Amino acid sequence: MIRIERRLTEARWLVVAVPAGSLLAAAFLSGIILALTGHDPIGTWARLLDRGFLAEGAMSATFVTATPLLLTGLAAAAAFRMQTWNIGAEGQLYLGAVGASGIGIALHDQSPVLIIPAMVIAGIVTGAAWAAIPGVLRAYTRTNEIITSLMLNYVAGLLMTYLIFDSHSYWRDLSTFTARVFPQGKYLSDSASWPSLGLAGIAIPFGFLLGMVAAAALWLIYSRTRFGFEARVIGDSRAAAHYAGIRTRRKIVAVMALSGALAGIGGASEIGDFRHVLDPRGLQQASFGYAGIVVAALARLNPFAVVIVAILLGGLSNAGFSLQGATFPAGLVGTLQGLILFCALAGELLVHYRIRFVRRAAPLARAPEKFGAA
Amino acid sequence: MNNTILVVIAASAISYGTPLLFAALGELLAERSGVLNLGVEGMMLMGAVSGFWAVQTIGGPGWVVLLVAVLVAALVAAATSLIHAVLTISLRASQIVSGLALTIFAGASGLSSYVGHVASLGGQPARHEFAAIDVLGLKDLPIIGPILLHQNALTYLSWALVAVALFYLYRTRPGLHLRAVGESPATADAMGVNVTVYRYVHVMLGGALAGIGGAFFSLAITPGWLDGMTSGAGWIAIALVIFAFWRPELALVGAYLFGAFSSLGFTLQTRQVHLPPEVFSSLPYLMTIVVLVLVSTGWARQRLGAPASLGVPYVREER
Numbered sequence: 001m002i003r004i005e006r007r008l009t010e011a012r013w014l015v016v017a018v019p020a021g022s023l024l025a026a027a028f029l030s031g032i033i034l035a036l037t038g039h040d041p042i043g044t045w046a047r048l049l050d051r052g053f054l055a056e057g058a059m060s061a062t063f064v065t066a067t068p069l070l071l072t073g074l075a076a077a078a079a080f081r082m083q084t085w086n087i088g089a090e091g092q093l094y095l096g097a098v099g100a101s102g103i104g105i106a107l108h109d110q111s112p113v114l115i116i117p118a119m120v121i122a123g124i125v126t127g128a129a130w131a132a133i134p135g136v137l138r139a140y141t142r143t144n145e146i147i148t149s150l151m152l153n154y155v156a157g158l159l160m161t162y163l164i165f166d167s168h169s170y171w172r173d174l175s176t177f178t179a180r181v182f183p184q185g186k187y188l189s190d191s192a193s194w195p196s197l198g199l200a201g202i203a204i205p206f207g208f209l210l211g212m213v214a215a216a217a218l219w220l221i222y223s224r225t226r227f228g229f230e231a232r233v234i235g236d237s238r239a240a241a242h243y244a245g246i247r248t249r250r251k252i253v254a255v256m257a258l259s260g261a262l263a264g265i266g267g268a269s270e271i272g273d274f275r276h277v278l279d280p281r282g283l284q285q286a287s288f289g290y291a292g293i294v295v296a297a298l299a300r301l302n303p304f305a306v307v308i309v310a311i312l313l314g315g316l317s318n319a320g321f322s323l324q325g326a327t328f329p330a331g332l333v334g335t336l337q338g339l340i341l342f343c344a345l346a347g348e349l350l351v352h353y354r355i356r357f358v359r360r361a362a363p364l365a366r367a368p369e370k371f372g373a374a
Numbered sequence: 375m376n377n378t379i380l381v382v383i384a385a386s387a388i389s390y391g392t393p394l395l396f397a398a399l400g401e402l403l404a405e406r407s408g409v410l411n412l413g414v415e416g417m418m419l420m421g422a423v424s425g426f427w428a429v430q431t432i433g434g435p436g437w438v439v440l441l442v443a444v445l446v447a448a449l450v451a452a453a454t455s456l457i458h459a460v461l462t463i464s465l466r467a468s469q470i471v472s473g474l475a476l477t478i479f480a481g482a483s484g485l486s487s488y489v490g491h492v493a494s495l496g497g498q499p500a501r502h503e504f505a506a507i508d509v510l511g512l513k514d515l516p517i518i519g520p521i522l523l524h525q526n527a528l529t530y531l532s533w534a535l536v537a538v539a540l541f542y543l544y545r546t547r548p549g550l551h552l553r554a555v556g557e558s559p560a561t562a563d564a565m566g567v568n569v570t571v572y573r574y575v576h577v578m579l580g581g582a583l584a585g586i587g588g589a590f591f592s593l594a595i596t597p598g599w600l601d602g603m604t605s606g607a608g609w610i611a612i613a614l615v616i617f618a619f620w621r622p623e624l625a626l627v628g629a630y631l632f633g634a635f636s637s638l639g640f641t642l643q644t645r646q647v648h649l650p651p652e653v654f655s656s657l658p659y660l661m662t663i664v665v666l667v668l669v670s671t672g673w674a675r676q677r678l679g680a681p682a683s684l685g686v687p688y689v690r691e692e693r
Binding site for chain 1: 412480481488489491651663670
């Protein structure tokens with residue numbers, strides 16, 4: 001008989017072994033799906049790894065995808081840590097992109113020293129403001145934040161589409177005849193392009209560096225400040241926090257805004273680092289916000305682990321985008337991400353519980369026998 | 375008279391509300407057993423893609439094909455929900471994260487899209503679809519004709535399901551046990567009710583109904599397949615369960631309310647009301663938020679009707 005017993009302490013080695021095992025198990029399960037649909041699993045995986053990590057220039061491209069994943073992963077980790085379920089990183093990232101591109105267009109003739117910080121701040125402000133809506137609704141009207149933050153993702157996507165495709169907004173390029181017929185956004189000036197750091201032939205985007213700083217800051221906030229301590233108490237027991245006099249309402253709004261700000265930086269980085277134009281279709285297809293949930297869960301909400309997991313999943317997504325075609329069907333990346341998350345959830349059981357194979361428990365009447373023959 | 379705007383809106387509200395009703399009834403049953411499943415969107419998309427695949431591949435008379443397609447959609451979505459059931463009921467995983475994982479796994483850029491591409495379903499014209507039935511030849515009856523007597527078979531099935539769900543929940547012993555499992559699993563366990571079995575069965579029943587709701591998109595509303603074609607209906611269905619205070623009859627009302635918001639854009643555009651299309655498209659999402667806020671405050675403050683053990687795994691030894 002199988003018995004599941006709660007461990008008194010988390011098993012340390014499992015904290016690393018479970019995510020690693022999850023990746024392997026997900027690779028195996030996706031192999032079954034590939035084989036069932038007539039694709040060669042090993043060949044597909046080899047190409048995935050090659051395009052994601054090994055091929056020339058692959059790591060630079062992987063960092064391009066890892067950057068938004070790092071920031072949306074941190075956004076999810078920041079909120080989930082307090083058991084506040086911000087599923088709206090997707091929309092908050094869009095809003096960050098809208099804010100950063102808006103300010104970038106407005107300051108087009110300024111120097112990078114001014115434009116780049118302004119874009120980062122604009123991303124933070126717009127992302128935080130968008131996330132504050134479900135935060136305030138949760139705190140003051142007790143409305144389920146999962147659904148409200150998710151609904152706002154669709155609204156944010158429609159807002160971007162409106163700005164570029166269905167209006168003569170500030171973001172839309174109307175300077176030429178073709179641009180009026182085939183709608184597209186205004187491109188930002190060169191001085192609004194964020195720098196990148198060359199390291200061993202790999203270009204690390206400025207947004208990724210910001211994300212690493214944000215990860216360290218998030219760790220500091222949650223482990224070394226009163227704010228973080230109170231947020232963790234709320235996460236563990238809302239009733240206990242209330243009795244301890246912690247102002248839970250303010251904290252919910254603050255943590256949602258913090259989470260949205262991180263996703264907003266992700267949106268700003270999408271503009272400053274890569275796209276240089278507000279691109280509703282591209283941003284919506286990428287669905288970085290939802291992938292951030294996978295990153296955070298696989299990293300078990302640890303900010304430093306988020307950095308590493310973002311690079312791993314960034315590699316998979318990057319390979320998925322670049323390989324997409326007849327032999328590499330769309331949808332495989334999301335399937336893979338879901339499988340990884342399932343395995344991580346199943347593995348979580350091992351971290352908290354011990355599974356023991358024992359002989360069927362003796363009936364009560366025979367209990368005294370255990371003193372004699374065992 | 376039957377062409378007046380209110381009649382047209384009411385008729386299309388019922389049509390657009392039907393998938394929401396199926397999915398919400400399913401989620402309601404799962405939540406009544408104490409399991410929150412946020413994977414509705416993913417399960418609906420699996421139902422939509424597999425139902426459409428069945429219609430395109432199976433030969434035979436139209437009504438048989440459609441019947442089989444609905445069964446396929448229900449089975450595939452129920453199988454999808456089994457993942458959530460195993461993770462949350464047997465392995466005690468977080469219901470919220472597992473449900474999200476299910477939506478990512480099966481959702482718009484996940485397995486449903488993969489299946490759609492592998493079977494190259496995108497852009498294919500549907501071989502069969504659910505057409506409106508002219509009940510007793512009375513579709514031209516003033517007002518109630520187009521609204522109530524000119525809908526398709528699945529809509530009529532959904533009405534029957536509401537009645538069945540009501541009878542099941544409040545008039546049968548398994549229904550009583552189900553409510554007990556959702557309110558107090560320990561008590562139900564002591565009564566001799568198998569909590570695990572009840573939860574598994576109702577999560578999968580919820581999956582099956584979500585699958586039929588998804589198939590309604592690909593076989594009735596816009597026959598065909600498009601990645602992410604349910605566009606958030608699964609999430610609206612989850613909100614609907616809260617709005618309905620976990621009661622089937624109120625889910626019916628709510629589904630048609632949200633159906634009206636979803637269809638309003640199309641109706642008004644054909645009537646030469648000129649507003650940006652995004653305003654109409656965002657209406658169902660914004661109204662979901664507004665309605666949720668309304669039912670979360672004031673008179674509904676005590677979360678009337680929410681099963682007490684919703685979201686909590688049941689472990690016999692850890693009471």
